[in-house]
Amino acid sequence: MLASQKDFNNAVSQVKLLKEDPGNEVKLKLYALYKQATEGPCNVPKPGMLGFINKTKWDAWNALGSLSKEAARQNYVDLVSRLSASSESPSPEAPAADRKQPESDSLVVTSEDGITTIRLNRPAKKNALTTQMYRDIIAALQAASKDESAITVLTGSGDYYCSGNDLTNFTHLPAGGLEEMARSAAALLRDFVNCFIDFPKPLVAVVNGPAVGISVTILGLFDVVYATDRASFHTPFSHLGQSPEGCSSYTFPKIMGSSKAAEMLLFGKKLTAQEACAQGLVTEVFPDGTFQKEVWARLKAYSKLPPNAMRISKQIIRNREKEKLHAVNAEESSVLRERWQSDECMNAIASFLSRKVKL
Numbered sequence: 001m002l003a004s005q006k007d008f009n010n011a012v013s014q015v016k017l018l019k020e021d022p023g024n025e026v027k028l029k030l031y032a033l034y035k036q037a038t039e040g041p042c043n044v045p046k047p048g049m050l051g052f053i054n055k056t057k058w059d060a061w062n063a064l065g066s067l068s069k070e071a072a073r074q075n076y077v078d079l080v081s082r083l084s085a086s087s088e089s090p091s092p093e094a095p096a097a098d099r100k101q102p103e104s105d106s107l108v109v110t111s112e113d114g115i116t117t118i119r120l121n122r123p124a125k126k127n128a129l130t131t132q133m134y135r136d137i138i139a140a141l142q143a144a145s146k147d148e149s150a151i152t153v154l155t156g157s158g159d160y161y162c163s164g165n166d167l168t169n170f171t172h173l174p175a176g177g178l179e180e181m182a183r184s185a186a187a188l189l190r191d192f193v194n195c196f197i198d199f200p201k202p203l204v205a206v207v208n209g210p211a212v213g214i215s216v217t218i219l220g221l222f223d224v225v226y227a228t229d230r231a232s233f234h235t236p237f238s239h240l241g242q243s244p245e246g247c248s249s250y251t252f253p254k255i256m257g258s259s260k261a262a263e264m265l266l267f268g269k270k271l272t273a274q275e276a277c278a279q280g281l282v283t284e285v286f287p288d289g290t291f292q293k294e295v296w297a298r299l300k301a302y303s304k305l306p307p308n309a310m311r312i313s314k315q316i317i318r319n320r321e322k323e324k325l326h327a328v329n330a331e332e333s334s335v336l337r338e339r340w341q342s343d344e345c346m347n348a349i350a351s352f353l354s355r356k357v358k359l
């Protein structure tokens, strides 16, 4: 059942009682949802360039498009309830030592020198992502968005950056069978990608080796991607009977043009680091021997820049795209939900598991 007018009025009062300032981005979201819930879709002319604040507010409201008043009311109530819960928790700005650690040691999260680093730590399996790792990454990103660091980094341990989704995820069938597995995987995928779309601070991928599948597609949602010259970028979705995710069906054509994107996403063409850089997916490539030293020195210098200026600049860059990205993510997740139940996909996974086929 959607939130009632009374729930909405209560949430409006609750916002004034929040102990912590939720930050400009959240305030903007609250403003937009409030306007949409009370007045419906944006119906006023766009302010001129000089009215910067009014224009930002207008953009946020306008970005909600034709969202119904009822849905906006519900989203407003949900957002306030999350904010109230987190402002009651002991310390939303918890320092690294107090951060809730991931459930498994396949993910290691550290904070140092203004940088929060989320490290995939399953080198024996080429950092393939288990279901628990997706959940832990979501939690780590949510914590990093509120901690004191200026920059957040995703990287891998060992010789691989990440071999993508752990294909054995598909072998743990719940009581509801294949259909239920596909439904819950699609919901998790959608939440996972949403966190990257909404992440408010500079997000940097330090690609320490080959990258496969979803670890490649989400790169289009990062702000900066540094890669060793040993890295490669491979999205073998057709080989696996699957389809693109991570908003790559939208970001890749935008970044590299539609025909280069099609070669990767339809035919699974693997790019070298230099090729990925030439096509705009990678920001800069470093020789493997000096990769870690050069990249971390650079990131340490960037982490000293004024954090609010970086957040606001990211907000301006990202806000225009957010609604579109959420819509793309929803569509890709729903298409994959069907794909995962197809014979093409099941056969491809069975082949990998029986060691008949390797990419």
Ligand SMILES: CCCCCC/C=C/C(=O)SCCNC(=O)CCNC(=O)[C@H](O)C(C)(C)COP(=O)(O)OP(=O)(O)OC[C@H]1O[C@@H](n2cnc3c(N)ncnc32)[C@H](O)[C@@H]1OP(=O)(O)O
Residues within 6 Å of the ligand: 124, 125, 126, 128, 129, 131, 134, 163, 164, 165, 166, 167, 168, 169, 185, 186, 188, 189, 212, 213, 214, 215, 236, 237, 240, 242, 245, 352, 358, 359
């Ligand atoms: C909530 C669900 C969201 C899903 C989102 C949709 C995501 C889609 C994708 O990410 S599609 C991409 C999936 N990934 C793959 O298909 C890669 C499969 N792996 C390989 O082809 C190869 O392992 C390799 C090319 C990555 C590396 O080859 P090689 O260097 O020869 O190493 P090994 O094959 O011996 O691998 C070592 C060890 O790791 C295991 N492993 C590697 N990748 C995966 C994987 N993706 N899933 C599960 N296990 C993986 C491999 O089986 C070996 O294990 P073992 O030593 O045999 O126990």
